[in-house]
Amino acid sequence: MNNTVKFKADFPLLGKPMGNNPLVYLDNGATTQKPLEVIKAITEYYDSFNANPHRGAYELSIKATDIYENARIKTQKFINAKYSHEIIFTKNATESLNLVAYSYGLSHVGAGDEVLIAISEHHSNLVPWQYVCQMKGATLKYIYLEEDHNLSQRDIEEKITEKTKVVAVAQVSNVLGLINPVKEIVARAHEEGAVVVVDGSQSVPHMAVDVQDMDADFFVFSGHKMLSPMGIGVLYGKEKLLNDMPPFLMGGDMIDYVEEQHTDYAPLPAKFEAGTQNVGGAAGLSAAIDYLNRVGFEYIEKQEKELTEYAISRMKEMDYIELYGCDSSRDNKTGIVTFNVKDVHPHDVSTIMDAHGVAIRAGHHCAQPLMIYLKQNATCRASFYFYNSKEDVDKFIEALSKVRGVLGLGA
Amino acid sequence: MELDSIYTELISEHSRSTEHKHHLECPNMSLKGRNPSCGDEITLELQVEDGYIKDASFVGIGCAISQASTSIMIDLIKGESVAKARHLANLFLRMIKREELTEDEEEELDEAFALKNISNMPARVKCAVLSWHTLEEAFKEAEGIQ
Ligand SMILES: Cc1ncc(COP(=O)(O)O)c(C=O)c1O
Numbered sequence: 307m308n309n310t311v312k313f314k315a316d317f318p319l320l321g322k323p324m325g326n327n328p329l330v331y332l333d334n335g336a337t338t339q340k341p342l343e344v345i346k347a348i349t350e351y352y353d354s355f356n357a358n359p360h361r362g363a364y365e366l367s368i369k370a371t372d373i374y375e376n377a378r379i380k381t382q383k384f385i386n387a388k389y390s391h392e393i394i395f396t397k398n399a400t401e402s403l404n405l406v407a408y409s410y411g412l413s414h415v416g417a418g419d420e421v422l423i424a425i426s427e428h429h430s431n432l433v434p435w436q437y438v439c440q441m442k443g444a445t446l447k448y449i450y451l452e453e454d455h456n457l458s459q460r461d462i463e464e465k466i467t468e469k470t471k472v473v474a475v476a477q478v479s480n481v482l483g484l485i486n487p488v489k490e491i492v493a494r495a496h497e498e499g500a501v502v503v504v505d506g507s508q509s510v511p512h513m514a515v516d517v518q519d520m521d522a523d524f525f526v527f528s529g530h531k532m533l534s535p536m537g538i539g540v541l542y543g544k545e546k547l548l549n550d551m552p553p554f555l556m557g558g559d560m561i562d563y564v565e566e567q568h569t570d571y572a573p574l575p576a577k578f579e580a581g582t583q584n585v586g587g588a589a590g591l592s593a594a595i596d597y598l599n600r601v602g603f604e605y606i607e608k609q610e611k612e613l614t615e616y617a618i619s620r621m622k623e624m625d626y627i628e629l630y631g632c633d634s635s636r637d638n639k640t641g642i643v644t645f646n647v648k649d650v651h652p653h654d655v656s657t658i659m660d661a662h663g664v665a666i667r668a669g670h671h672c673a674q675p676l677m678i679y680l681k682q683n684a685t686c687r688a689s690f691y692f693y694n695s696k697e698d699v700d701k702f703i704e705a706l707s708k709v710r711g712v713l714g715l716g717a
Numbered sequence: 718m719e720l721d722s723i724y725t726e727l728i729s730e731h732s733r734s735t736e737h738k739h740h741l742e743c744p745n746m747s748l749k750g751r752n753p754s755c756g757d758e759i760t761l762e763l764q765v766e767d768g769y770i771k772d773a774s775f776v777g778i779g780c781a782i783s784q785a786s787t788s789i790m791i792d793l794i795k796g797e798s799v800a801k802a803r804h805l806a807n808l809f810l811r812m813i814k815r816e817e818l819t820e821d822e823e824e825e826l827d828e829a830f831a832l833k834n835i836s837n838m839p840a841r842v843k844c845a846v847l848s849w850h851t852l853e854e855a856f857k858e859a860e861g862i863q
Binding site: 650651653654657658661668669670677683684713714 | 719720721723724726729730732733753754755756757758778779780781782784838840841844
């Protein structure tokens, strides 16, 4: 049995038909499918161990606490954080970014300061910084793109100045699919005393990440884009920064002592985890990390690279396809292929592909400023994961070749 | 889902048609309609005199369904009274909401009736109703001003 057949068999949904066709799932950038092992871990938590962690001195509550805290340790090792209390569980990458913007941003960015982000950021790493800048009278600046859609080297060098307080960039853009030079950006920002927030939503699922090596100050990602359930996300922050930050959400579990007029906050990580947390989600995340470690990032990267190169080469044979972020000169392409079909709106492309069982994304991909920059109203996106096969790409190409015909346009 | 029940010849033809896709020389009503999630964006222009739509056109970008629906709508309302246009918009929106229409009502919708199958595609309903909603909004706004 070849590898992808073997992996696909682990994912119940990948074996289900879409209408009359087998499902070809190519929207992994939006969310990935879940292996049975992860689904079972969540079910097992609810049918055998459910209790409110940290709140009861009885066995079940202790077990639930263990599951939750073990997930934290597993996550720490997964991204190589120094301490497990530097891992804060959130709902998703968006909440993690909001936590940083509200807690760190609003207390460290002032009038006349600057926040620097890339034009290719997802709205989740853009709108919160716009808000911080508006509230504080600071300026939001952008790193624009080179011809080949990589981040402008010149902007990285020139736009980080002593005025810059925060640099927030994705390690991989969810539209362009190019790996950004985050380590270099961090080094440059640290020279000027700025902190760097790295959005790892599209990198962590696909490549080995080491937050200490990268030296990121904050690093965020969502579980659901890496085989885990929806509703569990991660914020990594350097201990010292997290300790000095005010809490974001307040209430139960994030306190040590509460008096009528005063509260002592709990130490990390509890300080940033107010209220009952998503323990079932953490159990799923933990199982997902085990699964990914077993597959191994070496394999994941190799498989995705092969699929992507194959897809791009087939698409380049179709002269009515326009590609974005697919001509990087730096060997830094990941499994995200963004494109348009000449004279066809992305939503029609996606509807027609859907009729062939091929699920892709169409729209602005939560990156409207990038769409405006690329002068596109919207785009289509196919995004691969290690369980996709060459046959999936063939079916995708076959469906794509039918699009213009359905609308009565020439091939 | 059967593609040819959605992208019928009539709909693809209308989606490519440029007959109504231009600015009017002297519109006295103009309203923008947007579907932020898809990126459909149209501006509807009307020249209304004495309660009649003397002329109508649109500009903008969108998918085949939103473009076809707009083109068909303009065909239907041009030369009609405002009251009739509003009545047609009401019928169209009811059809897309899968409410039962009488045979006469279906006939009134004429070519717009070809968009009925979109009501089975929740992801595309917004595209089909964009121009009709914009038309309704334009009249509502005008009412408010008077
Ligand atoms: C680069 C990037 N950042 C942030 C997000 C937001 O993720 P979530 O919606 O899980 O918070 C996404 C995914 O949609 C993404 O691709």
